[in-house]
Amino acid sequence: MTDTAIELIGLKKRFGGIFAVNDLNIKIRSGTITSIIGPNGAGKTTVFNLISGFIKPTTGSILFSEQNITQKEVHDIARMGVARTFQQVQIFPEMSVLENVMVGRHVRSKSGFLLSCIVPPQFRKQEAFIKTSAEKWLSFVGLNSMADHPAGTLPLGNQRILEISRALAMEPQVILLDEPASGLNARETLALGELIERIKMSNITVMLVEHDMELVMEISDRVIVINFGQVIADGSPAEVQMNPEVIKAYLGE
Numbered sequence: 001m002t003d004t005a006i007e008l009i010g011l012k013k014r015f016g017g018i019f020a021v022n023d024l025n026i027k028i029r030s031g032t033i034t035s036i037i038g039p040n041g042a043g044k045t046t047v048f049n050l051i052s053g054f055i056k057p058t059t060g061s062i063l064f065s066e067q068n069i070t071q072k073e074v075h076d077i078a079r080m081g082v083a084r085t086f087q088q089v090q091i092f093p094e095m096s097v098l099e100n101v102m103v104g105r106h107v108r109s110k111s112g113f114l115l116s117c118i119v120p121p122q123f124r125k126q127e128a129f130i131k132t133s134a135e136k137w138l139s140f141v142g143l144n145s146m147a148d149h150p151a152g153t154l155p156l157g158n159q160r161i162l163e164i165s166r167a168l169a170m171e172p173q174v175i176l177l178d179e180p181a182s183g184l185n186a187r188e189t190l191a192l193g194e195l196i197e198r199i200k201m202s203n204i205t206v207m208l209v210e211h212d213m214e215l216v217m218e219i220s221d222r223v224i225v226i227n228f229g230q231v232i233a234d235g236s237p238a239e240v241q242m243n244p245e246v247i248k249a250y251l252g253e
């Protein structure tokens with residue numbers, strides 16, 4: 001992994017008449033937790049959608065570990081090592097918790113999920129490996145005791161954690177977490193913060209979009225504040241909290 005995990009160069013995304021992302025130039029250091037905060041509609045999720053390849057920029061470039069990924073497809077970017085979670089939890093409710101995580105691991109495997117379902121003998125060894133890996137990540141996030149439960153029966157907090165473990169099972173170098181604390185209670189949010197710090201300690205670079213300011217200020221190495229698609233402040237949690245423009249645009253008194 002290079003010193004810079006993700007680099008955005010002159011990144012712009014226009015939707016009709018508005019620039020959701022308007023000339024971002026940002027370098028994200030490897031092995032850190034960087035939060036992107038800002039008011040509703042500031043462009044935060046659009047930044048994640050651009051990095052993970054769900055949408056293409058109007059202009060500008062995105063580098064991952066110095067490789068240009070700007071025009072790469074979603075699955076290629078995931079396979080290269082950039083995983084993400086979503087604002088709306090995206091799990092397979094009928095499948096077990098373990099199977100949900102195994103789907104993430106299959107992204108990395110040569111066979112892919114469907115092939116492994118229809119041609120079992122050749123892939124049995126690989127399947128066992130994927131299961132072990134999925135179990136490892138379930139233990140990492142603390143959901144191993146629920147491995148056999150249908151994912152849809154988990155409370156929302158655990159569904160969010162499950163989604164994170166599925167992203168981790170892709171063995172990423174970078175993970176993008178989009179509002180992971182949304183809908184969580186105080187105790188769950190505290191546990192989430194600890195989990196995110198452990199993810200960082202596992203040498204995975206974390207980018208976080210989050211409205212829970214207590215969580216953001218507690219765990220972030222760096223906070224980037226955007227408004228109307230542009231950076232209005234960038235620094236340590238203490239620095240951005242004292243920035244008058246940030247207080248005016250977002251944090252309030």
Ligand code: ATP
Nearest residue numbers: 015016018020038039040041042043044045046047
């Ligand atoms: P929130 O905190 O509410 O999730 P955000 O900072 O993540 O907001 P984005 O979702 O990135 O904001 O949206 C930025 C702007 O781009 C908004 O004005 C939004 O309406 C617009 N936008 C986002 N996606 C699209 C799209 N697919 N088509 C048209 N406009 C879009």
